[in-house]
Structure formats: structure tokens, C-alpha cells
Amino acid sequence: MSDWLTAQEIAQSIGVTDRAVRKRANNESWPFRIDGRSRRFALNALPETYRAKIAEAMAKEKAKTSAHFVKGKALADRNLLGNQLSDRNQSESGQSGAAELMQLTGKAKLRAECKLAILSSWRSYLKPYIASNQKVEGEKAFAVLYNNHEIEYANDIYSVINSIAWNSPRRWQKTLEEKGAAALGGQYSSVKQHLIDQQPTLRDFCIGVMYHDPDIKATNLLKAITGQNHVGGNDWNIPSKSSVRRWMTEFALQNPLAMAHRKNPERFKGSNKVSWGNASESITHINQLWELDSTPSDVLLTDGRHSIIGAIDVYSRRVIVIVHKTSSAESICMMLRKGMLRFGVPEMVKIDNGKDYQSKRVTAVLSALNIDVATTNPFSGNEKSHIERFFRTWSHGISKLLPGYGGHNVAEREKIRNRVSFADRITKKGSADIEVSLSSKELQEIIDQWITHAYEHDHHRTIKTTPFDRWNEQRTLIRKIENERALDLLLSPIPASGGRAAGVRTVNNDVGILVGGISYFAPELGPFIGEEVFCSWDPTDIGRLYVFTGKDMGFICIAENPQMAGSSISLAELSKAAQALQNEERKKQTLQLRRAARKVSIDEAMTNYVKARASENQGVEPFPQPTTTDLGECYQAAVDATQHTPAKQGISDDEFKRRRAEQIAEQNAAQKVINEGPRFRSEFDEFQYLFRQKQLRSLSHEEIVRFENYRKQNPSQAKMMEKMLGSSEEKASR
Template sequence: MNITPEAWYSAAELAGLAGMPQTHSAVVRLAKREGWSSRSNAGRGGGLRYAITSLPAQTQRELRRQSALSAANTITSEAFAAGQSLARRSAIADIVDEKQRLRQVDAGAAKAAGLSGKSRDRMDAKLLLLMQLEQFAATHRMGICAAIDTFCAAYGTGELAVPAGIRDVIGADISAPTLRRWRRALRTQGAAALAGNYGNRAGSGTIESSPELLEFVVGMLVERPHINAKHVDRGLRARFGDSDTELPNLRTVQRFISSWKAKNAQAFLAIANPDAWKNRHMLAVGSADEGIDRLNQRWEFDSTPADVMLIDGRHTIIGVIDVWSRRALLYVAKVSSSAGVCQAIRRAILQWGVLETAKLDNGQDYVSHRVQRVFAALGVNVNLSAPFSPWQKPHIERFFHTFSHDVLELLPGFTGHNVAEAQALRASKSFAERLLTKNETVDINLTAAELQTFCDRWCRDIYATEPRHGLNGASVVERVAQWRGEVRRISDERALDLLLAEAPDGHGARSVTKKGLRVDGHYYAAPELGALVGERVQVMYDERDIGRIVVYHDDAFVCVAECPEILGVSRAEVAAIAKARQQEEIAAKRKALKGIARKANVQDIAYEILDAKQREANKVAMFPTPSVAHLTPAIEAARDAAQALDAVPATDAIGPTTLVHLEALRDVARADQAQDETAEDRFRRALTILMQADDPRSDIERAFLRRHIDSSEFKGRWSVFEDFGPSAFQLSDDYAVLLPDGAAFDRLRRARAQGENL
């Protein structure tokens, strides 16, 4: 029984249900009394059938519960037998929530394939029940959490039909926590985890025998996939060093990490590099073009940043591919927007004809009201991909890969497919070139028009003429030539442009007033609008003339309304003039502001402030105060020493050291240090200062410490220092005293406090 909003039931089917009388005739009388929606029974026996929406709420709930049980019970022993194969277990795992599935791997796939006996029976039985649970929840229109309790109750009472032998393995009852634990194990460890750990030798290792140590080590590997054994060992000793827990040595930690990574290779790869896992291990059962048997049946759309830097900056390329023929088209746009997508649609339709179904990315540029309105107006079905699921539109993804790795790499201005390639390209420049050019960029020798020409020629002359694996060795040209069916085309290009035109405010809805239609501050009028005063209409811009708009009512064309004041100017001209005026205004303002700055001459304002303060200080006259000589034995001894020094003949004078000399020396030292010192060097210098007691620090060291320890640069590296210890910055283990559990950790707090008190 499949419950739908249009489900209909006979009186015999309703009799005895919750909220219903016990007899057929009583149900008929109740239906007449309450005026249930009914229709004649076209089947055997005649009579009436009643809509589920007319029934009492209690009866509707009972019908839905029965429907859910019926759907769950449709999983037969044949499906159970199919679940014994690894492919079926992978398919069952795919039922798991989509977002979790992105991080899930079938880590126990190899182990599951080799299971036998009771372990295999336990795994298969649990997999079947989990599949029934998913079917039960979907049919019952319930979330998994809400469905688990009802499902367990149905299993316990026997209402849930299961193949023979399942209850012998699982038992007569099953609890909700048990089902949740199975689902979690399937998501995180794979199907083999459902077999249990029966028969494994307990206490096989120090880490494995301690749940706390095992959880901690695995947690570190999951949180920081690239961590090494030395870091894990230090983490263990920092966390459990003061407890009675027996800790493994470094070699044991190394062996455990190697073994764990080998046993959980797919899971670990999914954590460390999700994209690599998708490319290597994600199941690709069946064919992505299954069911595609005609030209223009389905097009896939997507956008990607082009690997070419243009004269006006990095551009985006919007791609379209026809799945059946693999025919493809590229459109170069400044950004991927609804306007760019509409232009790509226009080019494809004019060249290929009208599509039947569009498979779109779920980005804002594709789900925009404008794009959806265009497809609706063209009668095109739209399917959106799930977020972060590029495999749902594999043909356009593969096409972009082919394009970016072909002769595109030979174009001037190519910047690399990824960070590593981009760094390699930058490194190929000489040291002198990189030294003389701060934040250097690759030479740019292409315009957007030149890149568009290249894309068109590549699609037509290279991609379309080479054999394609997905076409069984045929080329795109040959595949298109094989089509003998009809191709739907739009003969009026102007009509297509109007369909693709932008609508005011995105949706284009306007109310007709006595003055006409108000759009962007102007009134547009036409005689045909007189009969529609007070009505809501749809408005589209005319891209060729800003003084005209196209008006639709109930999806039917009404008229072209005009605004005489601005008639005869294209929207493109208006946009260009507006942009030029904006640039002129900004340039004028910048010039004026720079003139004000030059006139104000504020470059040396700091010294002017110091001079002003000095002048104010000189105006204050200090009255003389009485004084007496203060002498101590030490002072007297120092006086004697000074007199003795004065008696020594003077050597050739080098000249007095002035403040100018000191400032010049300071500037040279700072410039030299700033040039050579990296962020890690500054962090190590701060730690070296903290290793000293407070008193021996110089004023320069204290000033540096106050300025640096509250910076984001220091705080970020301090977090790494706390997690991984001194070795992360090539420091000796002596620096560990600065860690939170070290003897000198309080020095950082005192240094911060001294800075706050200044």
C-alpha cells in the first residue's frame, strides 16, 4: 500500500480501522453524514471510494502506519540474498544520510567480503534491518530518529516481516539504542563493523587494550591527518602522563599508527584528502548516461574559474554539454552570474536547438529567479545537483578536466591547475626577477575576446573531432551526424532574446496604474494597459532600448510599453556611460584628496607634534630650589675614580655619538632584521625571551614581547606550540617549560600583564 495525497479507499477497507465503525454499512452512513469526498469504484464490485484527505486524522495516521509496514515488509528474501554481495552492501551504505555519506567510506569492504559463518550472518541480518528501517521511515514520512521507536515496536510484535532466520540471529526484540549504534557503525566503520568483534584476541596491544588511549590516538589522527608518531607520543604523555595508565613507547605508537592506517586506508584517505577518495574509491556503479537515448535530452551546466589570467583579471568559464552527443560549449564571463548563464543558454540553443532537461549546479547563479524563469518559459525540466556533489553532473566535470589539461596549458598567462603547479610556475622565474617584483604576477597576454575565440575553436576543431571513450570511440561530430530524429529550434532569435531578458527586481512583477507602469523611476505607457489598470503583470527589459519594456499578463504577451523621455538608448550604452561617469567621478575625488594631502604636508606630522610639545615645555620656567650636597662613601669613591680618569691623557677623539647616529643605527638594524626574520623567527625570538627571567630582559626585549605576544601571528603559532611542542619550531625540549604544564608557563601571563599595565 503506497499512501499518496490522492489515495482512495473503499468502505470495506476502512471498516474496523482506528476512528472507523466496525461494519461496511456503518462506514457508508458515516461518509454520507460527514460529506466525505468520494468517487465511483472502477474495479470489481462497484460502490464508492473515499479520499484519504476526507477521513478523520486518527484513521489517516493508521493508514500511513500500515503503509509504512507494508513497504518495509516488501524487502524479500531475494533482496536479502542480494545483500550478501559486497556491491549490495555498498548500495545499502549509500542509503545513509547524504551529508554523512560524503565523509563515509566502506573501510571494512575487504574484510566484509571475506567474512563467513556467524560473523557474516550477523552482518547480513543487521544490514537488512537497517535497509528496512530506511524504507519504513521514507514510506511513513518520518525522520529516522522518530521512526526508530515505531520500527522497534513493530519488530517486537511481529508486524514487521523479516526473512527466515533473521530473528534467530538478532533476537525476538530490538531496542532503539541498538539500531542507532548499528547505523553509526555503518557510517563510520563500514559494513564489516556490523559483524562484531567476537573471537578477536583481547589485549593485543597497549593502545588497543585501553579504550581511553585508543580513542585519544584515533582522535588525533582524525583531527590532524598529517600528524606523525612523535607528536602523538607527546600528546599521550601530556594527557595521561600524570595518571596510572600504562603508556606505550614511541616505537609502539609508530606501529599502531601504521597498522591503523593500513586497516582504515579508505577512511583515512577520505579524512586526509576527500577529493582523492572520491576519485579513487567512490563507487561508480552503472552509467551516468543511462536512459539518455536522444540528442538534446539532457544538458549539464557548470562554471569553473579558468586557468588563464586575462588582461582584465581572472575570468570564469561557463560550460554546457549535451550528454547524448557529448557536444560542448564554453562561454567566457567576468563572473558566473545569472546574466552569464543566460548568455551561455542562448549560444547553446541557437547552435544546437532546445533542450529537454537541464542538470544544474546548485549555485546562486543557477538557482536564480531569472534562470529558472527562462527554463520555465522554454518548457525545460530542471534538476539541481545536491551541494558539494560534482559526481551528479559527471560529464561537464570531466569535460572541464579535459579542457584545462589540453592545449590551454600552452596559452600565455597560464597560472596552473592548483597551488602546487602555480608555485612551480612562479619558482621557474629567476631569483632576480622575483626579488625585484614584489607580489609578482604572470605576464598577461590574452583578452576575454581572445579567450572566447580560443574556446570556440578548441570545442569545434579539437574536442569535437577526437574519438571519445564515452561514445565508444566515435567523435562528437560523428555522434551528432548519427541522429536522425527531430531537433526543436527557436526560429525567432529576437523572441529568444526577450525570454532571456532581465526582469526588474529579478521577478518583474508590477501593478498597472492610471499612469502606466513604473519601472526604475520612469513611467511606461501603452494603449493596451488601459484595460489592465489594477492588475499585476510581468515586465521584461528590452536590452536594445531602455525606453521600452515588454509586458505579459497571465503568461500572454500584452504590449510593448514606452517611456518617451528615454526612448532610443540601449541599456548597454546606459551601463557604459554610467560606468565611465563613475570612474571619472572617483578619479576626480582621488585627485582632489591627494591634492589636499600634499597641501596639508602631513608626512612629518609626528615630528611636528614632538617639536610642539618641546616648545610648550620650554615656556615653563622652573624656580630654583634649595640644594645640599649628598655624599656617601660610594659616591666619594666614584668621585676619586673620575678624577683619576680625568688625569689620564686623552686619545684621538672619534667624535660624539649623537641621537641622529643612534636613530640611523636603529633603522639599519630594524631594516636588516625585518628583511631576514620570518614569522617563525619572531615566534622563536619571543620564546627565547620568555625563557629568561623577568629581570635580565632588556628594554628592547620587553618592548618586543609586549608588542608581539598579543598579535594574531604569535597566538596562532602558540596554539601549534601547545599542541605539538618545541619540535614544531625546531627548538630544544628545554622550551617545554613554557607549555601549560611546564614550570615557566606563568611567564607568558606576567608578560601580558606588564603590557596591560603600561
């Protein structure tokens, strides 16, 4: 190949099209001469990269005509397998050295990076020389160019390595292949293995101790090592305390996730566990999914510690909460009632495995309203992240401004307590370190005002707007509760008894439907003797039950207790014993409340904040959404049941709570009367006692049931006893 080349010859040598060569020649004005009809370009005037590739192509072409070419190819074929194994070892060594290179710092890392850059240009420069079997000449020529600083590098490599020997790159390449890139840093070698790591049994023992006590100190771990070495008969080389401390630090750095999880699993979930993405990205409309949960209130109240039960609409982030003594099936149903009357009926709710949420009463209510249920995995609060985030916003934010705030955890509680000096606690006898002045009712009002006037109008990062605007931006068909009485029926089943679910009873041929020792009757129950039915209280009258079929919730009738229906007997009279105990406790709490009220009622900071937000959003109400009343057969049956009685005025949440409390208190009082009655050694003694009492007074309903049951089960004995007792009474009367 001559020193003057056509565009086609250049293109074939470097592997591009001749058009690309001509275009670059025109752009860079390569010198040329005309040979016939073709242009020929001077080889020594071509770009350096082109000259190297052309030289390599020329060397390969020349090598193929050499007598040694065939012999060399055969030798290469014989050594192919050995070369593959060598390449594999070099690859593994290179990967190990690359990992160590990332750990280098300072001058050692700078030297290694510079040598890698020099090796890269050295290998490219030698290609044509190697092809022509002149590697040594190429190495010497490269050294001359480098020492004259004629090779251009992106970084100032010459300030680190000013000059090289002709065989220096060869030694570096060998080091790179055998020891990896990190060895190019100079006197670099892997850190000497720790004394503990050199002894596998000792290392396993130390890891086991740190697993069980991730916060152990080096002093205590050293003591454990010494003791185990003596008792276990080991022959360990015991490290020093500072050596143990270094090993613990290195182990923690090498296993950060495992140590963080062992030290605090709950904090790991919130801080370390991967939570990329958006947990609500599949939620596309209002009321598609509600998350339900409960949390203890951090605010101490005059009527005792309470819990906050809440639900959040995941799409809009609107929230409904109630403050209740405990998180129970009763309180959850009350919260659902409040939420559904305000937001409508959700399509699905997500609940946890708590017994209150998995109770038969709650699941029965959700089923009756055709609400799907999703249950989270045990101990996985992150699966209800939206309601958990709301509780955190409340407990770590505005609740701290309230009087009676007792801290979110033990550590915070201790900090609050320490704000009162030791001297004050000693000199001011009886003074509390936390001022308690709010009642549960006041706390409920504060939370409702804060949600309505502040929370719903604050910008949320994930939805990129406020809950109020998010709700109004979408038009969704909402399942609406129009008949509150029907909802109350579904939310007020009679208590569970005898292993049966809440609301379920069997119709008896003698006592009708028995609830807490009280019988309810209706002519329509005749065809259902011996069958299970579903019963709900009449929220306005304890003497009435709404009865539905047990299978499809079809309305049957309204069953009544003849003595109690129509409120002929007040609930106060029926629960007199229970109210006496309540009044005594109420007097104690009222006295405490009055003393606290003289100091402060509601913290001024919190009151002023809510008032300010209320003034900003005065008169702002959500846009009405399109609604439907198609809530399923159960709800429709409850609506049909309400149409069989005169409509009464709807009741408030407080009134609903009060009446349910009266019902429960009445049941407890009736049970107390039964428990405090006389005790009998046998049913025969009881029958004898009831027979004599019957002559003196009117028996209670429960006593009549037991008396008649004994007569039916033991007719001959009852007849004989009545005859004997009757004749003895006649003699006594004479």
C-alpha cells in the same frame, strides 16, 4: 557381497545408474566373467573411487546386522545436541582460522596448504574403515601409502612433507577443528595485541586524534598521549614513539577508506568512491539532458579573472561555453542563448544549488521554454560528471599551453612561480612570474576554436566515438529557435526589485510600469491597473518594454517611455556618469595590454595546435537534424510580440552583451543621481524643496512622482504649503 559384482550392484553401491557403469566398463575395458546372462566385474580391478564407495556400502550393511548397531544409534541420538554445538564452535573456529590463513606467507602458508590437502585425502580414505569400525587400521594403512609416495597429489606435496606418522593426520584434524587452518602452518599464532589496543581508553583517544588530524605525525601523537595521560589523570602504559608509529600504520591499513576520506574528501570522490557503470546509460537521444556548470578560469587575463560557464549535451558530449567576469544569472542566460541557437532547446537541464543557477531569472527562463530542471544534491559535483570531466580536460590539458596560465590549485601555482629564480625576482624589479597577455575576448575565441576543431573530433572512451560523429549518427527531432528576438525577450527580463522576481512589476495608475525610476506607458495597460505583469527589455531600444500577462505569459503590448522610445536619447548620454568611470579603468587596462602585446599575443604552441586541427576538419559541419518550433506558450507569446514591431537585423553575442551592459550602466547611473541628490529631514521638507525647484526648472520624472505622491497623501498640508510659498514668492517678486 562377493568379489565379482554386476553392473547393477555397483550402481546401487555408488549411487549412479547401471547404464553409466556399463558405459565406463566398456570405455576402460574392465575385466569380467559371464555368469548366466550377466557380466560380473572383478572388485579389485574397479577404479579406486568405486572400490572405496563399495567398501563403505558393505560396511554399513554389515553394521546394521550387528548387535551393537541399535545401542550405537541410541547413543548418537542422545549426543546429537552436543554434537551440533560442537560443530558450531568448530565452524566459527574454522572461519577465524581461514581468515588468518589468508594472512600467512612463505613456508608457514605452504605447510598449512599441504596439510589441508593431505587431510582431504585422509578423510576420504578412512570412510570405509570407519564404517566397519576399523579406523586405526585405516590410519596406519594410509600412513604406509603416503610414506611410500603412492598417493597422487596435484602439487609436489612430498617435497614439503616427506613422511608422516600414522596418527599425524589425526592431530592435524584436531588442530584444524580447534584453532583453524592457519594453525597448521606450524608455530603460528595471532600477532600479539598492540600496547595501545590493550588499553581501550588510550585506543579511543588515539583514534579521536587521528580523526581530527589524519596527517598527524607519530611524534605529535605521542606528545598528545603524554599530555592527556597527565592532565586527564589516566594511568596509561605509554608506548614508545616507534610503537606509536607502528600502530598508526596498522590502523591506516585496517581503515583505508575512512582515512582516505578524512585526508581529502574531494580526492576520495574521484579516486576511491565506487563509480561503476555509465552515468549516461539512460540517455538515448540528442538534447535529452544538458549539464550546466561554471568554473574559474586558470588563465589570468588582462581584464581580470574570469569564469567559464558551460553546458554539455550528455548524449553527444558536444559543449558550449562562454567566458564571463563572474558566474551570474546574466552570464548563464547568455550561455543558454548561445547554446540553444546552436544546438536547439534541451528537454531537461541539470544544475547545482548555486544561487546563480537557482536565481529567479534562470528558473523563469527555463520554465518559459518548457525545460525541465533537475537539481543535484549539495556538494555533489559527481552528479554532473560529464561537464566536470570536460572542465578537467580543458584545465589539465590545452589551457596549460596558454600564456597567463596560473595553475589549477595553490600547489601548482607555487610551482609555476618557483620557475622564476629568486635572483631574477630581486634583480628584475616589477617583472611578473606569470606572463599575462590574453584578454577575455581572445580566450573566448581560443576555447571556441579548440572545441570546434579539436575536442569535437577527439575520440571519447565512454561513447566510443567522437562528439561530432555521435551527433551525426542519430536523427532526432530538435526543438529549434527560429525567432532570435523572441528568445532575447525571454532572456532579458527587467531586473528584480522590491522582493519581486526578475521581470515582474505591478501596473500603477499614475506612473505606469516603473523600472529603475523610469516610467513606461501604453493605452493597453488600462485594464491591468493593480495587476502583476511580466516585462522584458527590447534588446534594441532601452525606451521600450514588452509586456505579458503574469499568469499565462500572453502578450499585452509594447510600453514606452515617451522621452526615450525610438532612441531619441542615446544610451551613452543616459549613462554618461557610469561611462566616465569605465573609460578611466579602460585606459589603465589598455596601457597594460599594449605593454604585454609587444611581447606576445597568443602562445605559438596553442595557436599552431588549433590551426592544425582546423585544417584537418576544414569545412566539416554537422548534418542538419529535423526540427520543430513548438516551444510552448511563453515562446509563442514572445514571437507574437516581435510581430508587432518592424523586424530588425539579428545582433551578435558581443552586441547583445554590450547593449545589456549599457542598460545596466544606465540604471546604475540613474540610481547614483538619486543617491547624490539633497537629503531631507522629512517628506515635508522635500515637498517644500521640490515646490521651489519647480518654479526654477523642469523636475525629473522621479521628482515629479515624489511631488505628486505627497500631494495625494497629504492634500491639506500640500495646499496650505503651496498657498504660503506662493504668497511669499509674490511678495518677493514685488
